[in-house]
Amino acid sequence: ILYMSPQIYGLLGIGQEAFCIDPELWLKQVHPEDSERVLLEACCVWAEAVPYELEYRMITADGSVKWVRDEGDVVLDESGEPLCLQGVLIDITGQRLAEDVLERTQDLLRSRVEEKSSELERSNEELRQNAEALKFFAYSVVHDLKSPAVGVHGLTRLLQKRYGAVLDEKGNRYCGQIMETSEHIVELVEKINVFIATKEAPMIIESFDVKEVLSVVREEYSQTRAQRRISWQELIGDVAIEADRLSISRAFRNYVDNALKYGGEKLSAITIAHQDTHRFHVFSVCDDGQGLSAKDSRKIFEIFERNRASNGPEGAGLGLAIVKEIAERHGGKPWVEPGGNGGATFHFSIAKGLSPGADDDSLY
Secondary structure (H helix, E strand, O other): OOOOOOOHHHHHOOOHHHHHHOOOHHHHHEOHHHHHHHHHHHHHHHHHOOOEEEEEEEEOOOOOEEEEEEEEEEEEOOOOOEEEEEEEEEEOHHHHHHHHHHHHHHHHHHHHHHHHHHHHHHHHHHHHHHHHHHHHHHHHHHHHHHHHHHHHHHHHHHHHHHHOOOOOHHHHHHHHHHHHHHHHHHHHHHHHHHHHHHHHOOOOEEEEEHHHHHHHHHHHOHHHHHHHOOEEEEEOOOOEEEEEHHHHHHHHHHHHHHHHHHOOOOOOEEEEEEEEOOOEEEEEEEEOOOOOOHHHHHHOOOOOOOOOOOOOOOOOOOHHHHHHHHHHHOOOOEEEEEOEOEOEEEEEEEEOOOOOOOOHHHOO
C-alpha cells in the first residue's frame, strides 16, 4: 500500500495509517465469501494491465458489512511493465440494499402473479366446462321438448278431425288451446335453437346489399301483411355492408315479427329505414301499432323479457335478445324509441369496416 485516502476511515472505520503498516489489511477486510474472487480478478488485471471495475463486500471496524465498487487502472512504468494499481473505492451499500429489496419484491410479485394466473386459468377452465355443460343441457332440453310438443299437436289435431263432431263447443275449444300451446312450445324451442346458434356459431363476414335480405323478409311476411292490410315501406336505397348475412336477416325478421305480434289491431304500417354514420350503419323498423311504455323499453332486449302489452301465449321472449346478440357481435347495439302516440321504432347498429371473409373471432 503506497497511499490510502483519509476517507477510508469514513468507509470502514479504519485509519489510513493502518493500511500502510499492514499491506495485507485491505485483503483481510474483504468479505470472506468475496476474497477469493476479488484476489483472482486483481491478479488478472495486473497480468493483463487493463482497467478494472469490481463490486464486493468489505468488513468494517465494528463488524458490519458494506458494499463497495472498486474502479481503477494499472499504472505502467517507462518500459510498459505494471508498476502499481491506482483506483477508488465507492460506497454502494445503499444501492445494493435497494437492489436486493427490489429483487425480493419482484420475486414476490412474480410468485403472486403466477399464483393468480394459475387461479384464473383454473377459473376459466371451470367456466368453459360449465358453459359446455349448459350448452349441452340446452340442446338436450330443446331436443326433448320439441318432439313431444309436435306429437301433442298432431294427436290433438287428429282427435279434433275425427271426433270434432262428437265433442261439444268446449271440447273443441280445448283442442284448439292445446294445439296453440304446443305450437308455442315448438316456437320457443326453435327460438332457443336460434339464440344458441347466434351466440355460438361463427359469423362469416361478407359484402352484400341489405335490399337483398329485405326482399326475402318482405316476401316471408307478405301473406300475413295482406290478411291484416299492413303496408310495407322501405326508406332505404342500395346499402352495401360487410356483415354476417344470416345474422342480419335474423335481426330484421325478429324486428318485423315483433311488430306483427305486439302491434295489435292498430298496426297498419311497417317502415324500414337506414342511417349512415361515421362509424356505424344504423337500421330501424318502425311500426304504428299499440306501442310500449318507457319502462318496458329499458329491459325489453333481455332474455325472456316480453312487452307487458303482449297477451296470450304468443312470443317466446327471445326474439329481441337475439337481435341484441347479433348487434353486439357486429360491434353495435340495439335500442328502441317508443312513439309519442303509439307505435315504436326499433333500431340496431353494426360497425363499419368488418373484414370480408373473417369469422367473428378475428373481428377485433
